[in-house]
Amino acid sequence: MFGLNRRDTRFLLIVIALTLLTPFILQPFPEGSALAQFNAGYPDLMQRIAIFGIFAIGFNILFGLTGYLSFGHAAFLGVGSYAVVWMYKLLDYNVLPGLVLAIVTSGLFALAIGYLSLRRSGIYFSILTLAFAQMSFNLAYSVLTPITNGETGLQVYTSDPQILLGENEPNVPHLFGLAMNESYKLELGGWVFTFNVGYYFTAVIAILAFYLSLRIFRSPFGMMLRAVKSNQTRLHYTGVNPRPYTLAAFVISGMYAGLAGGLLAAMDPLAGAERMQWTESGAVVIMTILGGAGTLMGPVLGAGFIKYLEKIFSKINENILEGWFAFLPEGMREVVVWVLSRFTGEGWALTLGLMFMLVVIFLPGGLMEGGRRIAALFRRRPETGKDDSAPGGAPAE
Amino acid sequence: MGILEVKNVNKHFGGLHALKDVNLSVQENSLHAIIGPNGAGKSTLLNVLVGKLVPDTGSVMFDGQSVLGRKPHEINQMGIARVFQTPEIFGDLSVLENVLIPCFAKRDGAFRMHAFETVENEAGLREHAEEVLADVNMLDKRHHSAASLSRGDKRRLEMAMCLVQNPRLLLLDEPTAGMARANTNRTIDLLKDIHARRDITMVIIEHDMHVVFSLAQRITVLAQGTPLVEDTPENIKGHPKVKEAYLGETQQV
Numbered sequence: 116m117f118g119l120n121r122r123d124t125r126f127l128l129i130v131i132a133l134t135l136l137t138p139f140i141l142q143p144f145p146e147g148s149a150l151a152q153f154n155a156g157y158p159d160l161m162q163r164i165a166i167f168g169i170f171a172i173g174f175n176i177l178f179g180l181t182g183y184l185s186f187g188h189a190a191f192l193g194v195g196s197y198a199v200v201w202m203y204k205l206l207d208y209n210v211l212p213g214l215v216l217a218i219v220t221s222g223l224f225a226l227a228i229g230y231l232s233l234r235r236s237g238i239y240f241s242i243l244t245l246a247f248a249q250m251s252f253n254l255a256y257s258v259l260t261p262i263t264n265g266e267t268g269l270q271v272y273t274s275d276p277q278i279l280l281g282e283n284e285p286n287v288p289h290l291f292g293l294a295m296n297e298s299y300k301l302e303l304g305g306w307v308f309t310f311n312v313g314y315y316f317t318a319v320i321a322i323l324a325f326y327l328s329l330r331i332f333r334s335p336f337g338m339m340l341r342a343v344k345s346n347q348t349r350l351h352y353t354g355v356n357p358r359p360y361t362l363a364a365f366v367i368s369g370m371y372a373g374l375a376g377g378l379l380a381a382m383d384p385l386a387g388a389e390r391m392q393w394t395e396s397g398a399v400v401i402m403t404i405l406g407g408a409g410t411l412m413g414p415v416l417g418a419g420f421i422k423y424l425e426k427i428f429s430k431i432n433e434n435i436l437e438g439w440f441a442f443l444p445e446g447m448r449e450v451v452v453w454v455l456s457r458f459t460g461e462g463w464a465l466t467l468g469l470m471f472m473l474v475v476i477f478l479p480g481g482l483m484e485g486g487r488r489i490a491a492l493f494r495r496r497p498e499t500g501k502d503d504s505a506p507g508g509a510p511a512e
Numbered sequence: 513m514g515i516l517e518v519k520n521v522n523k524h525f526g527g528l529h530a531l532k533d534v535n536l537s538v539q540e541n542s543l544h545a546i547i548g549p550n551g552a553g554k555s556t557l558l559n560v561l562v563g564k565l566v567p568d569t570g571s572v573m574f575d576g577q578s579v580l581g582r583k584p585h586e587i588n589q590m591g592i593a594r595v596f597q598t599p600e601i602f603g604d605l606s607v608l609e610n611v612l613i614p615c616f617a618k619r620d621g622a623f624r625m626h627a628f629e630t631v632e633n634e635a636g637l638r639e640h641a642e643e644v645l646a647d648v649n650m651l652d653k654r655h656h657s658a659a660s661l662s663r664g665d666k667r668r669l670e671m672a673m674c675l676v677q678n679p680r681l682l683l684l685d686e687p688t689a690g691m692a693r694a695n696t697n698r699t700i701d702l703l704k705d706i707h708a709r710r711d712i713t714m715v716i717i718e719h720d721m722h723v724v725f726s727l728a729q730r731i732t733v734l735a736q737g738t739p740l741v742e743d744t745p746e747n748i749k750g751h752p753k754v755k756e757a758y759l760g761e762t763q764q765v
């Protein structure tokens with residue numbers, strides 16, 4: 116089905132089911148319970164996870180397949196956001212024209228930056244992309260103020276033309292009248308599940324983005340990209356010119372980033388230069404590596420993991436910690452709370468940093484490799500003795 | 513007119529005159545060896561043939577067309593394949609994928625974006641790839657990761673990657689370097705077999721006299737960047753100039 120073999124079709128269907136059921140899956144604890152603060156089933160967070168999932172899926176097509184590590188993908192994220200807000204300003208709050216423009220402009224932008232950066236490889240390529248992204252950030256922040264509204268950020272004003280704006284049209288981002296911020300709450304026993312238009316819109320796009328990446332992974336094009344990562348010398352002497360392949364991968368991943376940036380502006384009709392900062396570029400690198408570069412699900416997993424950590428850990432402040440450790444004697448409690456509060460609240464990045472270090476050192480293949488190792492532990496026992504029959508199984512020697 | 517015509521090629525590296533007025537004519541479907549002591553310019557000559565180096569003067573014609581100024585991938589597309597001294601393969605990919613990539617390169621040229629097709633569905637190319645893998649006795653290892661292969665298997669895989677493109681000219685850079693005698697003999701048999709069954713011209717650069725005299729139909733002896741003699745193996749064996757060039761080196765003739 117969908118041009119995929121049976122295994123991939125099943126894989127895709129599982130991903131679709133998980134994505135559509137996310138409002139349930141991320142809401143495992145009943146409302147009002149002590150663990151409710153670990154729930155993540157609210158629209159803003161779910162949408163962010165889906166958006167950064169798209170960003171990371173695209174980044175993975177470049178980094179995971181070709182091995183070219185770009186440190187400048189935030190530039191395309193920003194371009195996407197600006198494109199969408201401009202469409203709000205000129206046309207109306209319908210998100211669709213903006214998203215199309217976001218993909219097109221970020222693609223053109225990626226073509227220009229990629230064409231120049233891909234003249235070098237390795238660390239020089241990374242530095243070039245970083246330089247271009249920081250240039251874009253500075254342009255957006257100051258020089259191009261007429262287009263980007265500088266440090267205030269681009270937003271919609273009542274004086275904007277909005278030529279397509281209808282009478283009864285919602286005054287927030289919407290899809291043909293369906294407002295993005297509309298939600299339906301379902302109460303089941305003690306649980307509250309929220310179904311949000313914006314989330315489901317993003318989720319459908321994320322599924323399409325994932326499907327596209329799956330097709331690329333299985334295509335001759337994807338195989339060539341893996342060959343680029345593996346051995347460019349051989350590729351040259353095999354009659355293949357690696358440059359257009361890497362450029363195509365760069366542009367595709369740039370378009371994914373532009374789409375993600377556009378969706379951020381569909382969540383919240385704002386676009387600021389800070390979205391082009393190198394920290395955002397770094398975040399997508401960390402997401403991809405944490406989840407597992409070169410794997411299909413890894414980047415999504417990494418994006419979800421980091422966004423969850425960011426939201427949940429940053430919520431845990433000293434008061435909450437005091438509540439948790441109320442049973443400890445006074446002196447000890449203060450010490451424990453003091454230590455743990457370094458890693459939570461504003462210090463959540465410290466936890467992330469530690470986790471990243473642990474993963475890179477002990478699981479170079481990311482969370483996906485962790486999952487595979489656990490799965491292998493469970494699978495080993497029933498299968499002993501027939502290892503050789505597995506297709507593509509353990510290599511000889 | 514040979515399929516490969518090298519005329520008056522000169523190459524300098526700074527003060528070093530690496531190739532001096534090299535003339536070479538390789539006949540179609542022959543097995544031509546280039547031998548010579550270390551530093552004779554064998555590798556430089558090979559790099560000129562595949563487009564890695566551009567000579568200072570002279571011309572290199574393949575099948576009536578100049579290869580000079582073309583990039584390695586363009587030269588490959590003309591029908592010249594190359595086996596390296598240390599096998600250059602795609603270590604992260606499976607053996608079958610390693611052979612499929614040259615198939616796609618041959619069919620689609622230097623760049624084509626097949627992002628919506630599936631590798632699995634390319635039954636024709638797959639069949640062809642598996643045939644060639646069977647030719648080099650690697651079919652049972654097609655699902656192994658290429659990096660996990662032994663050194664000898666890596667060489668055979670690289671050979672398969674070249675042969676799958678049906679090149680008209682195959683350049684081999686010391687294909688038996690570092691091999692034990694038994695493996696060397698197996699490689700010699702493999703090369704003989706390939707040459708007998710295909711319309712293919714082979715140019716082999718080799719140090720090992722045993723390999724050269726078992727395989728070659730013509731031999732060019734290169735010394736200090738200049739071809740000394742070109743002749744049949746029988747005549748090369750006793751040639752005084754060759755002995756002179758190799759003086760001081762261990763003789764296996």
